[in-house]
Amino acid sequence: MFKEIFKFELNYRKTRAATYIYFGIIFLMCFLAITTDAVRIGGAVGQVKQNSPLVITHKCR
Secondary structure (H helix, E strand, O other): OHHHHHHHHHHHHHOOHHHHHHHHHHHHHHHHHHHOOOOOOOOOOOOOOOOOHHHHHHHHO
16 A cells, blocks of 8 residues: 555656756755855854864964
């Protein structure tokens, strides 16, 4: 029974435009996060002190 439900869902989702739109958006965001600095996943969490190694390194560049 699970197999029939799974096949039905796959066939149903294949015909929906939203599936391809969502896939394209997620693919594009992942691609841009890997290839450019414009999109960042995560980032600084919490407080970053002014004398931290990360801040000092970025100021020296």
